[in-house]
Amino acid sequence: MLLIFVYVDVANPEFLAFDLMFVFLLILSIFLHELGHAWGCLIQKVAVGRVVLHGGGGFCEHSPATSHTEDELIVAMGPIVNLALWAICSLLTPLAPNEEIFWVLATLSWINLWLALFNLIPIQPLDGGKLFYLLLGRLVPYHMAQRIAGGVGLLACLALLPVLFLSWWAFGMVLFFLPSLPLHWQMVRGRAL
Known part of the structure; x- marks a missing residue:
């Protein structure tokens, strides 16, 4: 079970907007991570039941009749998607036309690197x-x-x-x-x- 609580400053509307954007980018990154698992299934013609997000985490439900080799790709695709997003956002960050887009790309980059590394802990x-x-x-x-x-x-x-x-x-x-x-x-x- 993974729950993430982030301090939100409701007194300052500017900070509130950034806090809400951070939460949105985090949820989007987790969703794309889970879609990575679904993509790993679809590449190997493994039926995907559903993709579920919950409490700061999620899972991709798929056919239980998979081999260990198929499972390796399915499991690896989540962190691979996060690492790809980190690389793309890191490359685009210096090209951002304004501070807001720079912040979004830098934050998305940081979130995806963190998610990839966290998900690779052998637990x-x-x-x-x-x-x-x-x-x-x-x-x-x-x-x-x-x-x-x-x-x-x-x-x-x-x-x-x-x-x-x-x-x-x-x-x-x-x-x-x-x-x-x-x-x-x-x-x-x-x-x-």
């Missing part, structure tokens, strides 16, 4: 956790990959807790991402996925 249910498990499955048997991915995810969950507090302190953004410690523990024990 379930983030894309990084899924991709780490799938790629480990190429090197070791899947039951062993599950245990390793669970252990790495468990350590990453514990390391992420101070980062959540630092995001509030450094950026004024409260990020509530509650990774599933029980899921990772079950993976370590070989009883999940």
